[in-house]
Amino acid sequence: MLVRYRDGMNESPPADVADVLAAVLNTDNPVHVALRRQVPHLSVRARCTCGCGTAYFDLDTSDVEPAPTSPSTVVAAEAQLVTEAGECPGEVLVSTQDGYLAWLEVCSWSDDIEVTLAAARHWLQTRS
Ligand SMILES: [Zn+2]
Structure with a gap:
């Protein structure tokens, strides 16, 4: 089940989404750029x-250039999550459709460690 937002409520991505995207799309790879x-x-x-x-995006594609990915849906970026204790409880995946950001998925592999976007943001920002 999804929570839907009213049109116009969110003109730009919330800080948690923006920070995680910045951490995951952090290379000079033309797709990431x-x-x-x-x-x-x-x-x-x-x-x-x-x-x-996990967040599903809207993007006005008239404002931006598509990334040079293959058409259709692909995972354009991913990052493994590593806790302070060195455990890997999950990962985040950034998917694109036709070169445009489509959704950010938070995946949990752990029964003991709660993996959320807020936790992912913390672990990505504290990794060395
Ligand atoms: Zn979920």
């Missing part, structure tokens, strides 16, 4: 209601 330029134009259309923080 193009996707970083799309982030300011992004809004969150819906979020997974289980609390994981």
Whole structure:
């Protein structure tokens, strides 16, 4: 089930989404460069209601250039999450459709460690 936001409520991505995208799209790879330029134009259309923080995007494609990915849906970027204790409880995946940011998925592999977008943001920002 998804939480839907009213049109116009979110003109730019919330800070948690923007920070995680910045951490994951952090290379000079042309795909990452193009996707970083799309982030300011992004809004969150819906979020997974289980609390994981997985977010589905809306993007006005008239404002931005598509990334040079293959057409269709691909995982354009991913980052493994590593806790302070060195455990790997999950990962975040950034998917694109036709070169445009489509959704950010927070995946949990752990039964003991809660993996959310907020936790992912913390772990990505504290990694060395
Ligand atoms: Zn979820």
